[in-house]
Amino acid sequence: MGRSPCCEKAHTNKGAWTKEEDDRLIAHIQAHGEGCWRSLPKAAGLLRCGKSCRLRWINYLRPDLKRGNFSDEEDELIIKLHALLGNKWSLIAGRLPGRTDNEIKNYWNTHIKRKLFSRGIDPSSHRPINSLNNKSSSSNSRSLKQEIHMADFFQYDHSEVTSCFERVASDAGSRSEERADINLDLSISLPCSSPPDDNKNNDRKAAIDSKEIISNSTAGKMCCHVGLPVNYAACCENRYNGENGGLQRGITCDHRLGLDL
DNA sequence: AACTAAGCCAACCGCATCCTG
DNA sequence: GCAGGATGCGGTTGGCTTAGT
Numbered sequence: 523m524g525r526s527p528c529c530e531k532a533h534t535n536k537g538a539w540t541k542e543e544d545d546r547l548i549a550h551i552q553a554h555g556e557g558c559w560r561s562l563p564k565a566a567g568l569l570r571c572g573k574s575c576r577l578r579w580i581n582y583l584r585p586d587l588k589r590g591n592f593s594d595e596e597d598e599l600i601i602k603l604h605a606l607l608g609n610k611w612s613l614i615a616g617r618l619p620g621r622t623d624n625e626i627k628n629y630w631n632t633h634i635k636r637k638l639f640s641r642g643i644d645p646s647s648h649r650p651i652n653s654l655n656n657k658s659s660s661s662n663s664r665s666l667k668q669e670i671h672m673a674d675f676f677q678y679d680h681s682e683v684t685s686c687f688e689r690v691a692s693d694a695g696s697r698s699e700e701r702a703d704i705n706l707d708l709s710i711s712l713p714c715s716s717p718p719d720d721n722k723n724n725d726r727k728a729a730i731d732s733k734e735i736i737s738n739s740t741a742g743k744m745c746c747h748v749g750l751p752v753n754y755a756a757c758c759e760n761r762y763n764g765e766n767g768g769l770q771r772g773i774t775c776d777h778r779l780g781l782d783l
Numbered sequence: 784a785a786c787t788a789a790g791c792c793a794a795c796c797g798c799a800t801c802c803t804g
Numbered sequence: 805g806c807a808g809g810a811t812g813c814g815g816t817t818g819g820c821t822t823a824g825t
Contacts, residue, residue, distance in 0.1 A: 538793075538819085560810065576811080577794065612813060627814075628792055 535569045539578055543568055547575055548583055581624045592629055600626060600634060605648040733755025 535543070555747035556579070559572035568575060592600070596618060603614045610631075611623035630645075638645040672733065 536795075558810090573793095573796090573811085574794075593802070609814065623813075624793075632791060637824095 534563075534571050534574070536574075539582075543570065544578070544583060547579060551579060552581075581622045584622075586620055587622065591623075592633075594619070597634060597637070600630065601638065601648075604630065604634075605644075680752075 546566050546568055547562075550562065550568075554565070558706070559576045562568075562572055562575050563570045570578075592723065600614060605619055607613050609627075611627045615621050615623040617624050635645040638648075639651070642651050643649065646652050
């Protein structure tokens with residue numbers, strides 16, 4: 523049966539926004555606030571689809587947007603966050619005040635990918651390109667050297683990685699077949715750093731983020747995501763449960779991954 | 784100066800998820 | 805619990821700009 527279109531396509535403008543359209547949209551949002559994008563175009567006197575208005579506001583007209591080049595610090599933060607979160611551009615944008623998901627996505631595709639390639643790192647897996655070419659007998663098992671490289675990149679403690687890796691190796695035996703089936707390409711979501719405010723959408727987002735975090739075994743999924751051995755996850759979990767009486771989500775996880783957020 | 788290729792980014796599209804009645 | 809509407813997200817595209825020949 524199919525969904526009804528979000529707007530009457532025959533009567534909407536497409537393509538680049540004019541100054542007049544921008545002004546109308548800004549004036550309307552300043553007067554009435556964000557929200558109800560579907561009815562906004564009509565109310566604002568715009569011949570645009572609600573989605574288009576939302577996108578224009580979020581990516582271009584919002585007053586808190588930071589225009590201009592990305593700093594080196596932002597570059598590195600994006601790289602680390604991408605290693606952690608994958609293509610979750612909106613979550614990454616949540617950590618970069620004044621930047622939009624679209625902007626970061628574009629910047630990633632045009633600049634950072636190239637930068638990582640030049641460093642010999644595969645931008646999608648964040649692993650050394652050499653290791654991708656050297657697919658050994660088991661595509662899911664990596665050498666200790668490779669794990670150490672990961673540890674370097676994410677600022678892990680080498681000895682901890684080494685001991686965990688050794689434990690995994692010694693544990694391999696009968697479960698090696700089983701392990702080969704484990705999909706290590708798990709991804710997680712982290713809570714947005716911005717504190718919740720009265721905005722309905724932020725509240726909703728915070729609720730979603732909480733659910734995601736609670737439903738994930740934080741250290742475990744994170745380690746899987748960055749490619750560390752499963753036992754390393756358990757190791758982290760135990761260690762932090764012991765020291766802190768429970769893994770502190772968010773801050774602790776960021777810290778474990780070397781993110782100064 | 785004219786043409787082409789590459790780079791860049793705003794905007795669109797379709798799907799996923801959430802919300803509401 | 806379910807269906808349909810609203811919103812958000814990520815992938816992709818089209819067109820403009822810049823660099824190279």
